[in-house]
Amino acid sequence: QVQLVESGGGLVQAGGSLRLSCAASGRTFSTYRMAWFRQAPGKEREFVAAVSWSWLATSTYYADSVKGRFTISRDNAKNTVYLQMNSLKPEATAVYYCAAGRNSGPYYSRVEYDYWGQGTQVTVSS
Numbered sequence: 001q002v003q004l005v006e007s008g009g010g011l012v013q014a015g016g017s018l019r020l021s022c023a024a025s026g027r028t029f030s031t032y033r034m035a036w037f038r039q040a041p042g043k044e045r046e047f048v049a050a051v052s053w054s055w056l057a058t059s060t061y062y063a064d065s066v067k068g069r070f071t072i073s074r075d076n077a078k079n080t081v082y083l084q085m086n087s088l089k090p091e092a093t094a095v096y097y098c099a100a101g102r103n104s105g106p107y108y109s110r111v112e113y114d115y116w117g118q119g120t121q122v123t124v125s126s
Helices: none
Strands: 004-007 010-013 018-024 033-039 046-053 058-062 070-075 080-085 094-101 120-125
Touching: 004 094, 018 033, 018 094, 018 120, 033 070, 033 080, 046 070, 046 080, 058 070
Parallel strands: 010 120
Antiparallel strands: 004 018, 018 080, 033 046, 033 094, 046 058, 070 080, 094 120
């Protein structure tokens, strides 16, 4: 069982930055692929970024809409995953969810993740 707690959301002006954090419980954090999804009002939850880790390499994946502006990272020693969001746009306004999974299917698919946080609100004003 993994519990995820997000933090770092808030209100920011367009062009600004925010850093989200997701703290995970448990001793096997490094074995999980971690991801961020977001859900805007009236829309489906969508993939933002994911990061997987092994002794050989850390791999990151991004939605096209955030490439070059968002950076996902993880600190296995702290059981924490981060999402650095720069050059924010009003369309980034959403509740951001942290997710964890051990499945090997598509990183962008919600069904590949077994555990979810409660979400943190990000609001970008124009």
